[in-house]
Amino acid sequence: MNTTYGVIAVALVAVATLGIGAFGLRFSRTTSDFYVASRSISPVWNSAAIGGEYLSAASFLGVAGLVLASGADMLWYPIGWTTGYLMLLVFVAAPLRRSGAYTLPDFAQVRLQSDAVRRVATLLVVAVGWLYLMPQFQGAGLTLRTVTGAPTWVGTVLVAVIVVINVVSGGMRSITFVQAFQYWLKLTALLIPLFFLLHAWSDDGRPSPVAPSDWFQPFGEADGPGLYLTYSVMVATFLGTMGLPHVVVRFYTNPDGHAARRTTLIVLALLGSFYLLPTLYGVLGRIYAGDLVASGRTDTVVLELPSRMIGGTTGEVLAALLTAGAFAAFLSTSSGITMSIAGVVGQGLAKHAATLPITRKVGLTTITALRLAAAGGVLVPLALALSAERIAVANSVTFAFALAASTFCPLLVLGIWWRGLTATGAIAGLVGGGLCAGVAPVLTIAWGPGGWLGVLMSQPAAWSVPIGFGLMVGGSLLTRSSVPGNVARTMVRLHTPEHVDVDRRS
Amino acid sequence: MDNASTAVAVAVVLVATAAFVRWRLLTRRRTLGSPADRATYKTLHTASLAAPSLRRGLDAESAAQAIPHVRALLGTSTVAITDLDGPLAWDGAHADVDVIPLMSDALARGTTQASARAIVAPLSVDGRVVGSIVVVSDEASAGLARATTEVARWMSSQLELAELSESRSALVEAELRALRAQISPHFIYNSLGAIASFVRTDPERARELLLEFADFTRYSFREHGEFTTLAEELRSIERYLVLEKARFGDRLRVVTRIAPEVLSVTLPFLSVQPIVENAVRHGLEAKDGSGTLTVIALDEGAECVITIEDDGVGVDPDTVRDALVGRTTSSSVGLANVDARVRTVYGDAHGIVVETAPGHGTKVTLRIPKFHPMPPTAG
Numbered sequence: 001m002n003t004t005y006g007v008i009a010v011a012l013v014a015v016a017t018l019g020i021g022a023f024g025l026r027f028s029r030t031t032s033d034f035y036v037a038s039r040s041i042s043p044v045w046n047s048a049a050i051g052g053e054y055l056s057a058a059s060f061l062g063v064a065g066l067v068l069a070s071g072a073d074m075l076w077y078p079i080g081w082t083t084g085y086l087m088l089l090v091f092v093a094a095p096l097r098r099s100g101a102y103t104l105p106d107f108a109q110v111r112l113q114s115d116a117v118r119r120v121a122t123l124l125v126v127a128v129g130w131l132y133l134m135p136q137f138q139g140a141g142l143t144l145r146t147v148t149g150a151p152t153w154v155g156t157v158l159v160a161v162i163v164v165i166n167v168v169s170g171g172m173r174s175i176t177f178v179q180a181f182q183y184w185l186k187l188t189a190l191l192i193p194l195f196f197l198l199h200a201w202s203d204d205g206r207p208s209p210v211a212p213s214d215w216f217q218p219f220g221e222a223d224g225p226g227l228y229l230t231y232s233v234m235v236a237t238f239l240g241t242m243g244l245p246h247v248v249v250r251f252y253t254n255p256d257g258h259a260a261r262r263t264t265l266i267v268l269a270l271l272g273s274f275y276l277l278p279t280l281y282g283v284l285g286r287i288y289a290g291d292l293v294a295s296g297r298t299d300t301v302v303l304e305l306p307s308r309m310i311g312g313t314t315g316e317v318l319a320a321l322l323t324a325g326a327f328a329a330f331l332s333t334s335s336g337i338t339m340s341i342a343g344v345v346g347q348g349l350a351k352h353a354a355t356l357p358i359t360r361k362v363g364l365t366t367i368t369a370l371r372l373a374a375a376g377g378v379l380v381p382l383a384l385a386l387s388a389e390r391i392a393v394a395n396s397v398t399f400a401f402a403l404a405a406s407t408f409c410p411l412l413v414l415g416i417w418w419r420g421l422t423a424t425g426a427i428a429g430l431v432g433g434g435l436c437a438g439v440a441p442v443l444t445i446a447w448g449p450g451g452w453l454g455v456l457m458s459q460p461a462a463w464s465v466p467i468g469f470g471l472m473v474g475g476s477l478l479t480r481s482s483v484p485g486n487v488a489r490t491m492v493r494l495h496t497p498e499h500v501d502v503d504r505r506s
Numbered sequence: 507m508d509n510a511s512t513a514v515a516v517a518v519v520l521v522a523t524a525a526f527v528r529w530r531l532l533t534r535r536r537t538l539g540s541p542a543d544r545a546t547y548k549t550l551h552t553a554s555l556a557a558p559s560l561r562r563g564l565d566a567e568s569a570a571q572a573i574p575h576v577r578a579l580l581g582t583s584t585v586a587i588t589d590l591d592g593p594l595a596w597d598g599a600h601a602d603v604d605v606i607p608l609m610s611d612a613l614a615r616g617t618t619q620a621s622a623r624a625i626v627a628p629l630s631v632d633g634r635v636v637g638s639i640v641v642v643s644d645e646a647s648a649g650l651a652r653a654t655t656e657v658a659r660w661m662s663s664q665l666e667l668a669e670l671s672e673s674r675s676a677l678v679e680a681e682l683r684a685l686r687a688q689i690s691p692h693f694i695y696n697s698l699g700a701i702a703s704f705v706r707t708d709p710e711r712a713r714e715l716l717l718e719f720a721d722f723t724r725y726s727f728r729e730h731g732e733f734t735t736l737a738e739e740l741r742s743i744e745r746y747l748v749l750e751k752a753r754f755g756d757r758l759r760v761v762t763r764i765a766p767e768v769l770s771v772t773l774p775f776l777s778v779q780p781i782v783e784n785a786v787r788h789g790l791e792a793k794d795g796s797g798t799l800t801v802i803a804l805d806e807g808a809e810c811v812i813t814i815e816d817d818g819v820g821v822d823p824d825t826v827r828d829a830l831v832g833r834t835t836s837s838s839v840g841l842a843n844v845d846a847r848v849r850t851v852y853g854d855a856h857g858i859v860v861e862t863a864p865g866h867g868t869k870v871t872l873r874i875p876k877f878h879p880m881p882p883t884a885g
Binding site for chain 1: 559562571735737766767769770772805806807808876877878879
């Protein structure tokens with residue numbers, strides 16, 4: 001593969017991401033433009049932004065790699081990542097927006113009036129963010145190695161550095177249009193090469209993929225562990241999306257609950273059409289790049305196909321386009337997550353500084369706190385990414401989904417739809433579910449047990465989500481007397497459409 | 507061999523001694539205090555269980571949550587809590603006693619009333635009877651009457667605390683209402699003057715300006731809601747500037763930079779418009795030639811940063827400082843008012859920041875958190 005094109009593509013995306021933030025602001029020089037400036041972002045833009053931030057390395061590279069390696073049963077990943085928004089639409093979107101919460105800890109505070117729950121939720125946001133950042137950094141290393149032959153740590157460190165610069169320099173001040181642009185960039189980067197590839201495949205006499213029969217089965221080898229893994233992936237992805245910190249933050253941009261629902265609906269359509277593409281790459285990979293399975297580099301199939309199937313300058317330009325798309329995926333997702341981690345931690349730090357006695361104030365403003373948190377928040381996933389290189393990108397991102405599904409999903413669903421939730425119950429569920437889903441990836445990365453234990457640890461959602469729900473319900477029932485006094489008011493606020501004139505004060 | 511068995515024996519003795527000491531300590535701790543002491547602890551604990559619900563005020567829900575603990579305190583078979591209209595909650599066995607006359611008596615006189623099988627003690631807040639506690643027992647002894655009176659007195663003190671916290675939040679609301687920005691009489695006078703000047707020369711423009719004026723006043727005079735969204739506030743600023751431009755003509759230029767993400771931020775009603783008005787009246791009006799007003803709203807993570815800047819005549823920083831602490835009433839009253847309100851709502855860390863010097867324009871910065879636990883009441 002020609003290095004020059006690839007490097008140019010990566011550089012262009014990096015510069016665009018760093019520089020474009022300022023252009024998202026709406027400038028106007030006349031008073032009549034004021035009207036335009038004060039109009040909220042439409043659900044179409046907003047949903048493209050959510051899509052841009054959500055479609056990560058796992059979606060762009062990982063899905064094709066998994067389909068190449070394991071076949072039809074891996075389609076449950078993209079199905080789950082899309083269906084997560086259906087769950088979000090049905091159970092969470094509008095009430096969450098109406099709660100006025102900007103982050104998940106905010107929601108916990110609105111609903112349960114408890115600082116303790118807020119703190120636990122803050123820690124969990126950081127944990128989910130770290131688990132989600134790790135595969136992004138890994139994917140970046142992989143991509144850069146494929147393009148330039150540099151060692152994997154170069155790409156990993158590069159993306160981490162760009163993200164920190166971006167967040168610390170305030171480049172994320174108006175991010176919606178940047179992220180929306182990233183969605184269309186990723187879609188185009190997959191779509192255009194695919195036309196060429198399909199054309200080449202057609203010229204080739206349309207060969208079918210050669211694979212063992214279970215490659216074509218929706219449940220793979222339908223034995224015990226295989227079936228368990230499939231169901232576990234479904235639980236994690238269906239229920240985990242609503243608890244991803246960078247997704248929730250985006251909903252604040254919607255002016256009201258109705259717009260939040262419309263945004264989610266459009267996101268479903270955008271993601272549904274996007275995920276058709278990596279699947280086709282996976283199938284083509286089975287035909288033309290089957291050797292990648294043996295060498296364990298399935299995640300690079302998207303980047304390798306153009307040079308293998310077309311070659312020449314065309315192939316190189318197409319490969320560069322795909323590289324640009326992949327880098328857009330790492331940068332947009334990592335920036336979004338780092339920003340939401342930094343936001344939540346910075347909020348906590350600033351609040352803590354505000355409560356210090358006046359003599360001990362260190363002058364920690366919110367923005368300094370935000371920057372400190374951003375820089376600190378990137379180091380841990382960076383270390384994780386450098387030490388855990390043998391897990392497939394799409395697999396390891398599922399750890400983040402499993403953790404979110406075991407903790408924030410119960411908090412949101414029970415908090416919105418059940419009056420009986422108490423602060424104690426919520427903490428029990430968050431801590432219990434969080435420990436179960438948090439220990440599993442640590443064990444898998446550090447030790448990698450075999451047999452059923454290994455299976456249970458590699459996809460914990462199927463058992464950790466019920467534990468999270470169970471602890472939350474059980475803990476709440478045991479402490480029934482401490483249901484927040486204003487729960488009825490909060491419920492009115494969460495569930496009444498904005499145009500209905502009711503007293504929303506608590 | 508001998509050594510080994512000695513060692514084992516010594517170990518056994520040591521362990522047994524430790525276990526005995528531990529057992530003694532544990533049993534000692536268990537018998538801490540005399541029976542009377544323990545009864546006191548138990549009573550205090552039961553009282554503390556009933557307190558949180560009572561401190562929310564007297565209604566059916568709080569009465570229902572408190573009543574099992576109240577019954578445990580009194581140790582009787584049946585207890586009821588009433589307000590002035592009738593029973594709120596009832597706990598215990600069904601009792602076939604007509605307590606209505608007794609209750610009316612207690613509520614009317616404000617003292618404990620007892621009959622053969624029932625005792626009614628009034629609950630009062632600030633000397634005003636708000637309800638009663640009814641105890642039905644097979645033998646209504648003088649001791650039980652005394653206990654009921656004391657429990658009623660304790661419950662009354664908890665209800666008074668409820669009243670206190672209610673009046674505290676009412677105070678904050680009243681403070682916000684009192685601080686509510688007023689549309690300035692100068693502005694009304696100037697606007698109407700400017701509109702009048704167009705009536706003959708450009709009637710269509712005069713009509714448009716009158717409609718803008720109507721919309722502006724409708725927003726500013728609205729009755730309900732102490733909060734609004736930044737989008738609404740910007741619309742009001744737009745109308746204000748259209749009216750001012752009618753007066754200034756080309757002398758007033760306006761530049762805006764708004765991050766659309768922060769448009770849905772809720773903030774105190776009329777907290778930006780007075781800053782803009784201040785910039786126009788005290789910064790640009792006095793300036794010769796044209797002046798530029800810049801309105802910027804940026805997204806900074808969990809906060810929204812709003813900046814209003816003008817390149818007008820500026821002002822001595824000490825004057826602004828005096829105005830903000832309320833020492834003068836002349837200029838910058840709008841600024842002081844906004845400052846006081848955002849401090850009341852968001853705390854002292856979120857007051858306005860004014861950067862200014864004579865001849866160098868004025869820049870006012872306002873940081874609004876995106877999330878605030880006090881729910882918005884924007885209508």
